[in-house]
Amino acid sequence: MSAETNPPETPAAEQIPGFVCPVCGETHVLSIAYSVKMPLAVLKIPAEERDTRIVMTPDQCVIDNREFYVRGRFLIPVQEIEEPFAWSLWAEISPKNFLRTNELWETPGRENEPVFTGYINNELPLYGEMRNLVIDVQTMPVGRLPHFLVRDAEHPLAQQQRNGITLAEVEAIAIKMHHPETVTE
Numbered sequence: 001m002s003a004e005t006n007p008p009e010t011p012a013a014e015q016i017p018g019f020v021c022p023v024c025g026e027t028h029v030l031s032i033a034y035s036v037k038m039p040l041a042v043l044k045i046p047a048e049e050r051d052t053r054i055v056m057t058p059d060q061c062v063i064d065n066r067e068f069y070v071r072g073r074f075l076i077p078v079q080e081i082e083e084p085f086a087w088s089l090w091a092e093i094s095p096k097n098f099l100r101t102n103e104l105w106e107t108p109g110r111e112n113e114p115v116f117t118g119y120i121n122n123e124l125p126l127y128g129e130m131r132n133l134v135i136d137v138q139t140m141p142v143g144r145l146p147h148f149l150v151r152d153a154e155h156p157l158a159q160q161q162r163n164g165i166t167l168a169e170v171e172a173i174a175i176k177m178h179h180p181e182t183v184t185e
């Protein structure tokens with residue numbers, strides 16, 4: 001979203017100042033988007049076998065022609081700004097849904113597809129155990145990553161997706177991402 005479309009009282013993300021970190025005293029950028037580059041399953045394949053066993057693009061991954069992963073985003077509204085916070089992670093989906101996603105990759109209107117099931121294939125210690133967390137995958141218009149929604153309404157990430165977070169909470173996330181040793185969960 002460009003700065004021009006934002007009313008003056010809701011700063012664009014690039015205008016959010018950095019903050020002085022209480023852990024290390026440095027100034028960190030206050031990021032509202034974090035992205036994990038690959039599914040966990042990729043790391044379990046020996047490095048010398050990855051070229052032959054894995055087909056990978058920035059948004060899709062197939063292992064041994066039988067495990068299918070897509071990248072998507074958990075969006076969390078941030079109270080003080082217009083743009084949402086985003087976790088970009090990977091989920092395993094069924095072969096059928098993967099094929100369908102591929103067929104519709106460039107098809108206008110694909111966002112009208114029904115929601116389907118995915119299983120998170122990354123770790124994100126901020127929310128406890130994330131691996132195999134059940135999600136709803138909502139296809140978005142051409143060119144945009146699918147939205148991920150936690151199916152268990154009681155899960156802390158589901159609560160954040162529903163209720164939003166504050167910039168102070170975004171800062172707390174930034175501190176944990178910079179200093180994983182401070183995450184106690």
Ligand SMILES: [Zn+2]
Binds near residue numbers: 021178179
């Ligand atoms: Zn720090």
